Structure formats: C-alpha cells, structure tokens
Amino acid sequence: MERLVDFNEAERHYSYAILQAPFPVNGYVSTIRVHTVPGDDIAEVQWSGRFNPDNATDDEVVGLFTGIYRDGLDALHKTLTA
Known part of the structure; x- marks a missing residue:
C-alpha cells in the first residue's frame, strides 16, 4: 500500500510513502x-x-532499490520512446 505525501506540478515532482510492501x-x-x-x-x-x-543490511536494501529504480526508469524510457 502506498500513499502520496507530496505533489508539485509546477516543480515537476512527487513523493510517496510505502506503508505496506x-x-x-x-x-x-x-x-x-x-x-x-x-x-x-x-x-x-x-x-x-x-x-x-x-x-537486512544497508547494502542489501540499497542494491534492491537500485535495481527496482533502474528497471522502472528503463521501462519509462522504453514507453516514452516507442
């Protein structure tokens, strides 16, 4: 479960919290x-x-989210350049 915690269209950013994952x-x-x-x-x-x-260790979770972010950004790039 996620929750939007900040959204700013003019500055083009948003933040969300993961409550359950x-x-x-x-x-x-x-x-x-x-x-x-x-x-x-x-x-x-x-x-x-x-x-x-x-x-978990710092290195384990940093590695996990680095992979998630990389895959998500790669998917976004593929979608926008298709």
Whole structure:
C-alpha cells in the first residue's frame, strides 16, 4: 500500500510513502523529479528514496532499490520512446 505525501506540478515532482510492501525496510519515502535538459526537448528523471533497513543490511536494501529504480526508469524510457 502506498500513499502520496507530496505533489508539485509546477516543480515537476512527487513523493510517496510505502506503508505496506514485501521489502525489508520501514519508513520508506520515495521522490520522483523531472528536470528539463536544455536543448533537445528532453528531460532527466531522478528517482530517489529514503528508508531504514529492517532485518537486512544497508547494502542489501540499497542494491534492491537500485535495481527496482533502474528497471522502472528503463521501462519509462522504453514507453516514452516507442
């Protein structure tokens, strides 16, 4: 279960909290930002998260979310360039 905790259309970002998920973390809050890149009508998407490991190491959960973010951004890129 997720909850939207911040949304700013003008600044092009939003944040959400994961309240229930099968991840070994608690206190998870993630932010997605879209930055304009001057020139070629392109944008950069930044996806970041804050969380506390729960029965896992820092490296384990950082690796988990790095993979999730990479896969999600790759899917977004494929969708927008199709």
